[in-house]
Amino acid sequence: MAKMRNMFDEIASNKRQSMIVLIMFFVFSSLVFAIATLLIVSIRSRFDTDKTISSFLFFYPFVVFAIVCYLIYFLTKGDKMILQMTGAKEVSRNHYPHLFHSVEGLSIAAGLKSTPKCYVIEDSALNAFATGFKPEKSYVVVTTGLIKKLSRQEIEGVLAHELAHIKNQDIKLMLYIAGLLGVFTLLGTMCYYMTFFSRSSSKDGDQYKIVTFILWILFALIAPFFTMLFKLYMSRKREYLADATGAMFTRYPKGLASALEKIKNDPDPLVDKANKATAHLFISTPFRKKKFFANAFSTHPPIDERIDRLNHM
Amino acid sequence: MFINIKEIIRFGDIMDLGIGAIIGIVAVVIFLFIIILYNGLIRLRNQVKNSLAQIDVQLKRRSDLIPNLVNTVKGYAKHEKELLENITKARSSMMHAKTVSQKAKSNDALSGALKSLFAVSENYPDLKSNTNFLQLQEEITGTENKISYARQHYNDMVMMFNTKIQTFPNSIFANILSFKEEESFEATEQERKNVKVEF
Numbered sequence: 001m002a003k004m005r006n007m008f009d010e011i012a013s014n015k016r017q018s019m020i021v022l023i024m025f026f027v028f029s030s031l032v033f034a035i036a037t038l039l040i041v042s043i044r045s046r047f048d049t050d051k052t053i054s055s056f057l058f059f060y061p062f063v064v065f066a067i068v069c070y071l072i073y074f075l076t077k078g079d080k081m082i083l084q085m086t087g088a089k090e091v092s093r094n095h096y097p098h099l100f101h102s103v104e105g106l107s108i109a110a111g112l113k114s115t116p117k118c119y120v121i122e123d124s125a126l127n128a129f130a131t132g133f134k135p136e137k138s139y140v141v142v143t144t145g146l147i148k149k150l151s152r153q154e155i156e157g158v159l160a161h162e163l164a165h166i167k168n169q170d171i172k173l174m175l176y177i178a179g180l181l182g183v184f185t186l187l188g189t190m191c192y193y194m195t196f197f198s199r200s201s202s203k204d205g206d207q208y209k210i211v212t213f214i215l216w217i218l219f220a221l222i223a224p225f226f227t228m229l230f231k232l233y234m235s236r237k238r239e240y241l242a243d244a245t246g247a248m249f250t251r252y253p254k255g256l257a258s259a260l261e262k263i264k265n266d267p268d269p270l271v272d273k274a275n276k277a278t279a280h281l282f283i284s285t286p287f288r289k290k291k292f293f294a295n296a297f298s299t300h301p302p303i304d305e306r307i308d309r310l311n312h313m
Numbered sequence: 314m315f316i317n318i319k320e321i322i323r324f325g326d327i328m329d330l331g332i333g334a335i336i337g338i339v340a341v342v343i344f345l346f347i348i349i350l351y352n353g354l355i356r357l358r359n360q361v362k363n364s365l366a367q368i369d370v371q372l373k374r375r376s377d378l379i380p381n382l383v384n385t386v387k388g389y390a391k392h393e394k395e396l397l398e399n400i401t402k403a404r405s406s407m408m409h410a411k412t413v414s415q416k417a418k419s420n421d422a423l424s425g426a427l428k429s430l431f432a433v434s435e436n437y438p439d440l441k442s443n444t445n446f447l448q449l450q451e452e453i454t455g456t457e458n459k460i461s462y463a464r465q466h467y468n469d470m471v472m473m474f475n476t477k478i479q480t481f482p483n484s485i486f487a488n489i490l491s492f493k494e495e496e497s498f499e500a501t502e503q504e505r506k507n508v509k510v511e512f
Contacts, residue, residue, distance in 0.1 A: 101455060108371075109462040111364060111470070251465065 007253065007313045010244035018237050025230045029180060032223045036187075037061070039211050067186055071179040079131045079139075079171070088119040088141045096120070099147065102156050103140055103163070109249040110160075110167045116140045126150070126266045129282045130162035131171055138166045150259055157256030160246035161283060168245060170238040177234060181227045188220025235299045243306055247313055257310035264303045347486055354483075354492050357474040361495050364467040365413070368498065371460045372407065372420065375453060379404050379427075382449045386430065389440040393433060400426045413496040424457060464498045471495045 005013075093100045099118055107115045116130070116138040124145040132138025140162050147155065165171060194212040247253035263283070383397050390397075403423040410416040431450060434440050441447070475494045478487035 101458070105458050105462045108367060108459055109466050111360065111367075111466050248469070 005309070005312065007244045007248045010309070010313065011241065011248065014237060014241040014244065018234065018241070021230070021233065021237075025227075028226060028230075029223075032184075032218060033064070036215055036218060039214060064183065064187070067183050068179065071182055079133050079137075082129075082131050083119060083139060083141070086121055086141070088121050088139075091118050091120045096147070098152065099142070099155075099159075102152075102159050106156065106160050106163050106249050110163050112136075112163065112167060116163070116166060118142075120144055120147070125268045126263045127282050128158050128162055130165045132166060133172050133175065135166050135169065138171075140166075150262060153250075153252060153255040154259035154262065156250055157246065157252070157254075157259045158283060160249040161242045161256055162246075163249065164242040164245035165238070168238065168241060170242065173238070174231070174235060177227065177231045181224060181231065184219050184223040184227060188216055188218075188224065191216035191219055232297060232299060236301045239300055240306065240309065243310055244313070247310060253310040253313040257307045260303055260307050260310070264307075347490075350483055350486055351490055354474070354477060354487065354490070357470065357477060358492065358495075361467070361470045361474050364463065364470050365498075368416075368460065368463040368467055371456055371463050372416070375423075375456045375460065376404055376408060378449060378453050378456065382430075382446075382453065385443065385446050385449065386434070386440060389443070389446075390434070390437050393430070396426070396430055396433060400430060413498055417498050420460065424460075427453060427457070468497045468499075471497045 091099070096118065103118055104115050112135055114136050116132065117140070119139055119141040121127075121141060121143045123143045125143055126146045126149060128140070128142045128146055130138060130140050140159060142155075142158070146158065150158070191212045195209050195216050243253075243256060246256055250256075379400060383401060386393065386397060400423070403419060403426045407416070407419040407423050410419045431454075434446070434450075477483055478492050478494065
């Protein structure tokens with residue numbers, strides 16, 4: 001049962017909590033890298049004879065930096081990839097005038113410098129998402145099913161939610177977290193191979209494997225686990241934030257609340273066009289809900305709770 | 314020449330050092346706070362200015378559409394001369410409005426006059442089937458919506474800015490740094506009473 005909280009309070013408290021958790025996670029990640037660096041530095045001197053190991057250990061910080069740069073570069077091209085993956089097609093103002101008018105008007109209410117491009121997915125399921133790393137170059141995608149089955153105010157509620165994601169730069173945030181997760185996984189894989197599949201040239205060189213084993217546990221198991229939890233927590237938090245921010249744009253939270261009711265009862269939420277990597281972008285979880293319970297491992301908050309909060313704004 | 318450390322560093326000196334350090338740290342913290350506050354206020358104030366400019370863009374767009382509308386309607390609705398004159402008058406006062414509350418007042422007047430015109434146009438089937446009129450009506454109505462959204466956004470920014478300079482401890486520094494409250498986009502109570510649109 002949600003208490004009476006107006007949209008401005010929701011937004012303020014959500015941003016505060018996100019910031020606190022973000023700082024905690026930053027500290028956690030720094031600790032992980034610090035522990036790893038300490039371990040590596042402590043054994044480096046013993047392996048001057050083993051060229052492969054010592055060069056890996058020496059270049060380790062540069063490797064991390066290079067991976068991060070590469071990921072960021074690669075992923076800045078990736079925002080249009082999801083458009084292709086889901087089969088979204090750009091539409092013209094003539095075919096969807098209401099959609100364009102709504103998106104334009106809401107962009108002004110959001111204070112966006114330019115209107116996002118409108119895309120449509122031909123599917124009877126009710127769903128929508130937004131993508132784009134910069135608010136100036138972003139995309140709003142809606143299914144044809146959603147346009148047909150929802151009323152004008154409900155569609156505007158959904159569009160406002162998506163524009164809120166763009167305005168709050170949630171896509172960029174989730175991207176950075178995913179990037180960090182990728183870095184951990186990559187380093188973990190390297191340590192795995194160094195522990196179990198490499199051979200040292202010096203006679204007691206195998207001792208380094210203890211260190212790489214610990215590093216493997218750290219990078220491949222501990223760090224990704226907490227990063228996943230953090231990623232899912234932030235995803236859920238930002239969904240609530242987008243609900244509240246979108247309500248602020250339309251000044252009509254019931255529009256989105258009633259749209260979510262209809263989406264909740266939709267039998268087919270777009271399973272075939274989404275996968276685990278893209279699930280968090282959609283307005284409502286694109287997987288079937290039969291055995292799906294909302295908990296620490298879901299990308300979206302429970303839909304009933306979202307509707308409740310909206311109705312109490 | 315044995316130098317006794319105990320004589321060089323006396324307890325009082327350590328106390329002075331300690332107090333000096335504390336004062337230094339507090340000064341640095343306050344200084345940083347002021348910088349962060351100042352930058353935040355500059356950013357918010359620029360957002361306020363920017364969103365006001367957006368309102369102006371939509372207001373101008375509507376103003377530009379009106380002469381065409383008046384001319385189109387003139388031909389069909391000869392009895393509505395007074396209504397058209399009201400629109401022209403309201404448009405003129407809109408274009409001369411300088412302050413935020415002047416703009417708000419003229420905007421209310423002009424919106425009201427346009428609404429009456431579109432309502433009355435229902436009585437003129439010839440006018441209603443004129444494609445030029447229909448197109449203008451669609452565009453003006455769309456622009457009115459955008460003016461609404463732009464106003465809402467401007468008022469939201471003004472609220473955020475005003476709240477930030479009014480809350481403690483920001484209020485202490487906001488005054489010194491000469492940040493003044495911004496005006497929200499609405500006609501004052503008195504002006505609202507004065508608005509009269511005659512039909």
